[in-house]
Amino acid sequence: MDARRDRLTPWWLPLALSGVLAALFLGxxxxxxxxxxxxxxxVGNPQQATGYDGQFVYFMARDLNLQRVMPHLDVPAYRYQRILLPLLAHLLGGRTPQGALWAVWGLNFGAYMLGLGFWLLWLREWSVSPWWGLLYGLWPGLLLPLRLGMPEPLAYGLALAGLWAFHSRRWRWAALAFIAALFAKKITLPFDLAAALSLGLAGQPRRAAGWLMGVLAPWLLWQGWLWVVFGRPGVGLGGALAQPPPPVPFGGLAQALLALPTLWRAAYLLVFGPALLLPLGMAVRLAGQRLRETPTEVWAWLAMGHILLAAALPMMSWDPFAVIRVLTGLLLAFWALALQEKRWRWLSRLLPFWGALLAFAVAR
Incomplete structure (x- = not known):
């Protein structure tokens, strides 16, 4: 499945199809x-493990006043570090419940389409079929947050915009997009580090260091403000139910599997194993090969960064609804490397499992 077989396919068609399906999902x-x-x-009581993360975006979008909104947040510093989506939704939503709903959905939908548009630009760069754009457009790790009002669509949309600007050597635009992505969600930090590593290994270490400092400085200042206001920075691995990293790599995954009943453990391995864990292993192989050939390959460094992130995830992050969001960056890097290497067989064999994840997210 490559561009030669799809010469007549307009590049906008997968974009339009994904947009229509996502809009129908929201409707x-x-x-x-x-x-x-x-x-x-x-919306629920976080102390009783009910509700979901989108409720915190919704409450902040409706009212940014610290005193009024803090009772609705499990860990205020942690939630306020993801300020971009609720801030923009607050400005656009008219400070009403319905206004906040439509503003969060509208902003996330626009960012989802933005990210898909830049993903299609990468596909054209690699001379592969635009239909591979549906990997991004139908990925449940983006559609589920879109439906629940979480910041992943905005964060990854901005990160892909920044990565394309970086590839085009538009350093300032890349920095602005990456800064905004960090203020949406810090899960995009591996994008910044991968870009800086790529630039440094291309013989520009000073520019790479200065550029990375420029990207991280506003976010670090924001963390300092959170520390002053809330008594702690926002950096952490979760809200009220946060857990420390496991003592050994992938210990969180082992704990999560052992905590499941036998039937659920088998289902987890049958679906999530091929859909998420197999790409993780494949990404190690592809990234290692690519870095030996091209040490400046940004997608390979992005894969390595997310592999390290996956190894440090605590048990709670391997929850089915959490892990498909957390590992979205890893899947993006794996898709990018596999498509560049024309690993059609690998990708085609994994499609049914990704389809099962999509059905799982829609049923959620």
Missing amino acids: WTYRLYGGQPEAIFH
């Missing part, structure tokens, strides 16, 4: 929950 959700934001965003 179905709106009708299912009667248009009630509290139901759509799964």
Whole structure:
């Protein structure tokens, strides 16, 4: 499946198809929950492990006043570090519950389409079929956060925009996009580090160091402000239910599997094993080969960064609904390397498992 077989396929067609399907998904959700934001965003009591992360974006989008919104947040510093989406939604949403709902959805949908657009630019750069754009467009790690009002679509959309600007040597635009992505969610930090490593290994270590400092400085200053206001920075591995990193690599995965009943453990391995764990192993191989040939390959460094991240994930992050979001960057890097190497057989054999994940997310 390459560009030669799809010469007549307009590059905008996968973009339009993904956009229509995502819009239908949101419309179905709106009708299912009667248009009630509290139901759509799964508002609950975090101390009782009910509700979901999108509720915190919703509460901040509705009212940014610290005193009024803090009772609704499990760990205020942790939630406020992801300020970009609720801030923009607050400015656009008219400070009403329905306004916040539509603003969060609208911003995330726009960012989802932005990220898909830049992903299609990469596909054209690699001379592969635009239909591989559906990997991004139908990835449940983006559609589920889109539906639940979480910041991943905005964060990854900005990160892909920054990566393309970096590839085009538009350093300032790349820095601005990466800075914004960090303020959406720090999960995009491996993108910044991969870009800086690529630039440094290309014979420009000073520029790489200065550029990376420029990207990280605003975010670090924001962490300092959070520390002053809330008594702690926002950096952490979770909210009220946060856990420390495991003592051994992938110890969190082992703990998560052991905690599951036998039937659920088998289902997890049958679906999530091929869909997420197999690409992780393949990414190690592809990234290692690519870095031996081209030490400046940014996608290979991005894969390595996310592999290290996966190794340090605690047990709670291997929850099915969490891990498909957390490992989105890893899948992006794996897809990029596999497509550049024309590993059609690998990708085609994994498609049914990614389809199962999509059905899983829609049913959520």
